Amino acid sequence: MMDLSTLWLFMAAGWLLNLTPGPDVLYIVSHSLKSGLRAGLVAGLGITAGCFVHIAAAAVGVGALLSASATAFTLLKWAGAAYLLWMGVRMLLARPSGTALAAAPDAAALAVAALPLRKVFLGGFWTNVLNPKVALFFLAFVPQFIAPGTENKALAFVLLGTLFNVNAMPVNAGWALVATWMAKRVGVVQQRLQVLDRVAGALFIGFGLKLALSDRPAP
Template identity: 75%
Template sequence: MPELHQLLMFIAAGWLLNLTPGPDVLYIVTNALRSGTRAGIVAGLGITAGCFVHIFAAAVGVGALLATSATAFTVLKWIGAAYLMWMGMRMLLSKPGADGGNTAALAAAQAAPAPHTPLRKVFLGGFWTNVLNPKVAIFFLAFVPQFIAPGTDNKALAFVLLGVLFNINAIPVNMGWALAASWMARRATAIQRGMHWLDRVAGAMFIGFGLKLAFTDQPAA
């Protein structure tokens, strides 16, 4: 394991990286705004579960395979891009509720929330959003080894421990995004009235993330 100052640097870098907006943050915020804090937190937990897949896969060499095999990287890249664009199209084509900007209806919805997306579905959506992004595997493969001492006997175990630490540290950041989004949804009337546009904006961004992923070149080995 790294020395204390390196460990603190690793934690700080992880927090900064998790604060950077991307597909994962967008997914958390979208669900928190639309369905409340619990949905946002569950979305974050789904993303965390997806990260664990990348951590353990990278530790046993799948990450290295993606970095060196053009075929493996391309297959997972296109699956991930297709999934992001599919989610984006669903959001773009979703229809707003019949009450639209009716303030009374919004107030009633706050008092007695309408049925939301099932939490299991929210969790699985976050999980697959993360798992099907090969850039996450490449990130772990490139970032974590920098904090493993060259003389470490069991580098795979050190990789897993650091990856788990990174993932656990991401949980409060993800919860923070969910809480912030939910707070805005409860207090900002303009956001509430324009809620049906959120899916359009988020959908367009997901399609953009998917296109960006589709045109991502395989990192040099």
């Protein structure tokens, strides 16, 4: 059984890792800036749901398959890269919506321009699920905190992965709160959302290219 000091170390490492900017953080921040706190929180919940898929897959050995099989890793890597590139291109080519919002940059106007929360959730879910490095992260990180003598290692993995996910939720909510706070105090963000779309689109394309060009980590 994990002692208290190791548990705190696990939680602290999780917080630090979730504070690191990446596609998931960008997804939460961009939706919070564009559509408000609720959209940012829903984006975070979608990402959390995606993490649960990786936890379950790693627990039953799919993560080990990705780590051992170059073909499996490459297939999922290209699927994830294609999805990030598709999101980025869609944002770059989106019709400017800043004119309508500039005339009425209030909560009601933002609500009209916002994506349905279901789409925000699913976007966060697939952004996370289609990133093989998340699966490999869980496979590499979580087992370090499982005692060698643990009888049911799969159950221990699921419990620690769930703790990591729950631990990440306040961080994701924090990103959403900070981005929403910024949006309310920087009017140009609300008035020129097309600029945000272009910047976020370029970043998503960058993440997609980085994923596509990445090598499989050594087993």
